[in-house]
Amino acid sequence: xxxxxxxxxxxxxxxxxxxxxxxxxxxxxxxxxxxxxxxxxxxxxxxxxxxxxxxxxxxxxxxxxxxxxxxxxxxxxxxxxxxxxxxxxxxxxxxxxxxxxxxxxxxxxxxxxxxxxxxxxxxxxxxxxxxxxxxxxxxxxxxxxxxxxxxxxxxxxxxxxxxxxxxxxxxxxxxxxxxxxxxxxxxxxxxxxxxxxxxxxxxxxxxxxxxxxxxxxxxxxxxxxxxxxxxxxxxxxxxxxxxxxxxxxxxxxxxxxxxxxxxxxxxxxxxxxxxxxxxxxxxxxxxxxxxxxxxxxxxxxxxxxxxxxxxxxxxxxxxxxxxxxxxxxxxxxxxxxxxxxxxxxxxxxxxxxxxxxxxxxxxxxxxxxxxxxxxxxxxxxxxxxxxxxxxxxxx
Amino acid sequence: xxxxxxxxxxxxxxxxxxxxxxxxxxxxxxxxxxxxxxxxxxxxxxxxxxxxxxxxxxxxxxxxxxxxxxxxxxxxxxxxxxxxxxxxxxxxxxxxxxxxxxxxxxxxxxxxxxxxxxxxxxxxxxxxxxxxxxxxxxxxxxxxxxxxxxxxxxxxxxxxxxxxxxxxxxxxxxxxxxxxxxxxxxxxxxxxxxxxxxxxxxxxxxxxxxxxxxxxxxxxxxxxxxxxxxxxxxxxxxxxxxxxxxxxxxxxxxxxxxxxxxxxxxxxxxxxxxxxxxxxxxxxxxxxxxxxxxxxxxxxxxxxxxxxxxxxxxxxxxxxxxxxxxxxxxxxxxxxxxxxxxxxxxxxxxxxxxxxxxxxxxxxxxxxxxxxxxxxxx
Numbered sequence: 001x002x003x004x005x006x007x008x009x010x011x012x013x014x015x016x017x018x019x020x021x022x023x024x025x026x027x028x029x030x031x032x033x034x035x036x037x038x039x040x041x042x043x044x045x046x047x048x049x050x051x052x053x054x055x056x057x058x059x060x061x062x063x064x065x066x067x068x069x070x071x072x073x074x075x076x077x078x079x080x081x082x083x084x085x086x087x088x089x090x091x092x093x094x095x096x097x098x099x100x101x102x103x104x105x106x107x108x109x110x111x112x113x114x115x116x117x118x119x120x121x122x123x124x125x126x127x128x129x130x131x132x133x134x135x136x137x138x139x140x141x142x143x144x145x146x147x148x149x150x151x152x153x154x155x156x157x158x159x160x161x162x163x164x165x166x167x168x169x170x171x172x173x174x175x176x177x178x179x180x181x182x183x184x185x186x187x188x189x190x191x192x193x194x195x196x197x198x199x200x201x202x203x204x205x206x207x208x209x210x211x212x213x214x215x216x217x218x219x220x221x222x223x224x225x226x227x228x229x230x231x232x233x234x235x236x237x238x239x240x241x242x243x244x245x246x247x248x249x250x251x252x253x254x255x256x257x258x259x260x261x262x263x264x265x266x267x268x269x270x271x272x273x274x275x276x277x278x279x280x281x282x283x284x285x286x287x288x289x290x291x292x293x294x295x296x297x298x299x300x301x302x303x304x305x306x307x308x309x310x311x312x313x314x315x316x317x318x319x320x321x322x323x324x325x326x327x328x329x330x331x332x333x334x335x336x337x338x339x340x341x342x343x344x345x346x347x348x349x350x351x352x353x354x355x356x357x358x359x360x361x362x363x364x365x366x367x368x369x370x371x372x373x374x375x376x377x378x379x380x381x382x383x384x385x386x387x388x389x390x391x392x393x394x395x
Numbered sequence: 396x397x398x399x400x401x402x403x404x405x406x407x408x409x410x411x412x413x414x415x416x417x418x419x420x421x422x423x424x425x426x427x428x429x430x431x432x433x434x435x436x437x438x439x440x441x442x443x444x445x446x447x448x449x450x451x452x453x454x455x456x457x458x459x460x461x462x463x464x465x466x467x468x469x470x471x472x473x474x475x476x477x478x479x480x481x482x483x484x485x486x487x488x489x490x491x492x493x494x495x496x497x498x499x500x501x502x503x504x505x506x507x508x509x510x511x512x513x514x515x516x517x518x519x520x521x522x523x524x525x526x527x528x529x530x531x532x533x534x535x536x537x538x539x540x541x542x543x544x545x546x547x548x549x550x551x552x553x554x555x556x557x558x559x560x561x562x563x564x565x566x567x568x569x570x571x572x573x574x575x576x577x578x579x580x581x582x583x584x585x586x587x588x589x590x591x592x593x594x595x596x597x598x599x600x601x602x603x604x605x606x607x608x609x610x611x612x613x614x615x616x617x618x619x620x621x622x623x624x625x626x627x628x629x630x631x632x633x634x635x636x637x638x639x640x641x642x643x644x645x646x647x648x649x650x651x652x653x654x655x656x657x658x659x660x661x662x663x664x665x666x667x668x669x670x671x672x673x674x675x676x677x678x679x680x681x682x683x684x685x686x687x688x689x690x691x692x693x694x695x696x697x698x699x700x701x702x703x704x705x706x707x708x709x710x711x712x713x714x715x716x717x718x719x720x721x722x723x724x725x726x727x728x729x730x731x732x733x734x735x736x737x738x739x740x741x742x743x744x745x746x747x748x749x750x751x752x753x754x755x756x757x758x759x760x761x762x763x764x765x766x767x768x769x770x771x772x773x
Contacts, residue, residue: 100613103683126583126619127550127611155549158585194471196534198548336761363764366748368771372472372534373523374747380763388764 055193056381057285059246062222064253071253076246079221079254080109080186083228084147086258088117091145093182094232096122098132098149106151107188107247133159133185137167137237140183145232150187153241154201159185167237168212181235186228189217189241190282191333191379196372202281202334207239208311208343214238214263215310219284221252226261227308234263243281266314268321272303275327275389278318278344280307283331283380290385300393310340318344319351326357327392331380336364358395361388416440417710421644427627427634427664433647444707447489447642449721451481451700454505456729457514458673461504461521461535465677469737470521474535477505479672482699483606484509486645487574491653496564498544498557499576501536502606502671506576510543514728518736526735531742532750551577551584554603558590561601561662572600572656574649580611582625591629591662598661602652603629605666606639612675613684626666639667640697670697749773 064071074082087094096110102124104111114122125132129150136148150156156163163185171179191200204215214236218224224242231238269284270291277287284306291302303321307313322328328348330341341362348360363380371378416438424432458478464470477484484505487497499506507517512528520527521535528538529546538546544560547553557575564571581587582605594601605625609616616623626634633655637648645667652663670693674681681690707713748760748771759768 103613124614124618126614127580128583128585130585157549196472197537199473336763361764366762366769367760368748368751371532371747373531373741374744377744377747384763391764391766 055245055249056376056379057282058289059220059249059251059285060288061250061252062220065222065255065259068255068259069257071255073251074221074254075248076218076221076224076242076250077107077109077248079225079252080228080242081111081113082254082256083225083232083258084110084113085116086229087145087147087232088113088121090258093143094121094145094147095139096147096149097125097136098186099125099127099151101149105149107242107244109149109186109242109247129155129158130162133162134166136183136185137162137170137180140180140237141170141178143182145182146184147232148183148185150185152199152201152244153187153189153203154198156185156187156203160206163207163213163237163239164210168210170212170237172212179235180237183237184228184231184240185238186240186242188244188247190243190245191370191375192245193375194372195244195370196375197369200333200370200375202241202332204241204280204310204332205334205338205340208340210311212236213311215241216263216308217241217243217281217310218308219243219281219306220246220250221254223261223306223308225254226259227263229258230260230263233260238263241281245282261308264309264312264314266308266317267306268303268317269306270302270304272301272325274300274325275302275329275392276318276321276325277302277304277385278307278328278330279305279332280310281332283333286380286382287329287331287385289382290389293382293386294389298390298393300389302389307344313344315347315351319348322348322352323355326355327361328356329361329363329385329388329392331363331385333365333379335367336362337367339364358392361392363388412711413441413714414710414712417706417712419643419706421641421647422638424638424644424648425626425636427624427629428631429633429635429663432635433644433651437643437647439643439706439712441707441712443489444703444712445717445721447485448700448703448707448713448718449725450485450488450509451642451703452722452725453514453728454478454481454484454508455700456725457508457517457732458504460729460733461518462673462677464518464522464733464736470535471523472534473501474521474677475502475675476673476677477502477671479693479698480606480608480639480669481505482642482645482702483604483639483667483669486639486642487604487649489642489646490649491572491574494542494569495571495653496542496544496557496560496573497576498547498553498560498573500550500553500578500581501546501548502578503536503538503546506543507538507540507546511540512538512543514732515735518729518732519739522736522739523741524736524739525742526739530746532746551581551586553577554581554584554587554590555593557603558594558599558601558662561594561599562597564600565598570657572602572653574602574604576604576606578611579605579607579609579616579623579625580614580619582628583620591632591664594662595629595632598659600656600659601662602649602656603632603662603664605664606669607666608669608671610671610675610684613679615684624666626664629662629664632662632664634664634666636666636668639669640693640699640702642699642703745770745772 101110136146139146294300345360458476488509516528523531536548561573626636638644748769757772
């Protein structure tokens with residue numbers, strides 16, 4: 001517990017940062033790029049460290065859901081613990097395993113579960129991601145509800161072969177004789193302010209290219225619990241990415257009983273008429289602010305959609321929205337080339353070509369490895385998204 | 396006059412009174428598939444002793460300074476400190492040449508120093524400044540110098556790399572070898588065993604070294620490994636288990652291992668039994684999975700710097716004042732380095748996109764939206 005507390009102290013943010021763009025012209029490319037990168041020069045009074053290392057978004061909690069029973073104040077990791085608790089209670093075959101899950105996990109997602117349900121149901125694995133997932137597939141095939149944890153999404157690559165070649169294709173290659181649908185893989189995901197190359201990655205695009213698995217990313221505690229329970233119940237292998245920056249920052253009233261939020265259904269958080277914004281995970285909160293800024297400064301009414309399930313994604317909701325508004329902006333932290341925004345963009349232009357008023361805009365991370373010192377400049381923050389909104393409106 | 400006399404007295408004492416070298420008993424190493432281990436006695440000259448002392452003290456002070464800077468939020472991100480394990484880095488370097496190659500995992504500050512990095516560069520890299528050894532773009536886990544391949548964040552991924560370097564050594568025929576380090580946690584990764592097989596099959600000049608500090612993050616070795624005899628885990632690769640807190644033991648074992656590799660016998664595996672005083676990283680207090688008493692006990696009974704100091708003093712190889720002087724010099728060096736690391740400017744923003752690919756002419760990198768493209772120079 002002490003370890004985790006110290007770890008979470010690390011993820012708390014200081015005072016809000018302000019970065020503004022100094023005049024966008026259609027100038028030469030590299031100077032344009034640098035102009036965008038320049039930060040506002042008037043904040044020299046604030047301590048440099050605080051200014052640089054603060055969260056790039058403000059968390060907007062959802063209202064407490066009324067239809068699932070009594071609720072309790074929980075943050076994201078507590079919501080995950082609650083979901084796992086419900087699962088272990090209701091399903092005698094459920095087991096949770098991964099690196100350091102026994103004491104509660106490095107992000108406290110499994111605190112108390114081992115004491116409550118026993119060490120044969122919540123146990124540690126050695127340091128071997130490929131082994132963890134392979135083992136999980138085997139356990140799932142044999143009939144146990146296997147919930148594997150990969151400590152950081154950045155470490156999932158040794159298990160890539162097991163996920164893509166084994167888990168995703170099991171049902172298909174055995175002609176429905178066998179499947180590993182009872183497997184769920186959970187992993188902390190996304191930028192965290194100082195994670196740098198190997199603690200900030202968003203690998204959903206790599207897995208989106210693989211039919212046979214489902215990929216889900218929640219935006220907050222209520223969604224996380226509902227979606228995680230859906231993933232566990234779903235009869236397909238699922239990867240559940242948890243935005244690590246929200247573990248403590250996101251606090252909501254979450255139902256204590258088990259409930260499910262359907263997969264492959266995108267949620268329209270805010271209706272609008274001029275522009276559709278699509279994102280998932282942490283970026284949804286960034287875009288919420290962008291929508292507010294667009295309304296206030298440009299009089300533009302934005303429709304905000306949280307995709308929730310990356311694969312298979314809800315094409316219908318997104319396309320219906322674009323037909324209505326005519327403009328689409330997709331945003332994610334992962335690098336832009338080959339990122340999931342490319343898939344959405346491609347499908348939407350196929351389906352809604354004649355409805356589009358402006359080219360589809362993708363505001364994503366740069367095509368570089370996730371930087372250490374340059375993180376505030378790398379991420380697609382609200383200013384970059386707002387700039388894209390302006391461009392699309394004036395197209 | 397008195398002052399001059401004082402200096403004369405001091406110098407006379409320095410050069411006339413000290414034992415130039417002495418022989419020390421070192422612990423016997425357990426061996427696996429080896430005829431015999433390293434000798435049970437090691438010879439240490441005065442110069443060597445002072446050099447090891449200085450280097451180990453530099454590593455110690457540097458890590459403690461990094462701890463301090465981290466708590467002040469001047470260093471951010473992840474920081475894995477090496478204090479307690481100094482004898483490993485210094486002993487290994489003493490057993491090989493600077494022209495040999497070395498690769499390790501993320502607890503790399505000590506090796507960056509022994510492989511030729513300066514404290515200034517290391518500290519500036521920790522704070523992410525342009526004077527850093529990787530130009531500020533790598534951070535704590537990604538430090539490199541000539542013939543030192545990092546500094547690797549992904550656990551176990553550096554071991555196959557090390558075998559590759561060893562292959563190049565064999566191929567180029569320069570009688571060099573590669574020292575490939577990993578920890579007790581990484582010893583359970585599949586790619587390590589793949590590497591053992593390849594290295595043994597092709598008789599690569601590779602010294603695999605498992606730095607067993609008894610804990611893989613917060614998991615003790617008993618709870619992670621079916622066999623904690625890490626020196627035997629190479630199976631068909633000969634191995635030895637070495638006391639990693641004794642710099643002489645590490646040096647003698649490394650010399651034996653180096654000789655084994657250079658004579659073309661193929662890879663060899665060394666387990667260094669060592670201990671880290673800090674937790675796994677700066678976000679780990681290090682006391683929730685082990686007791687403070689345990690840490691204290693190791694500090695008082697097996698601290699590598701104290702062990703060397705006692706040996707030198709009891710054999711009259713150095714004076715207390717001399718060692719204190721080294722301490723003062725080291726402290727000053729670290730202070731200067733910290734000062735530099737705090738005041739050096741950060742890398743320029745253009746650097747964000749540089750060095751992704753090798754490209755000539757410079758290529759364009761797409762930015763966060765379709766209208767921004769940045770230049771990447773490499």
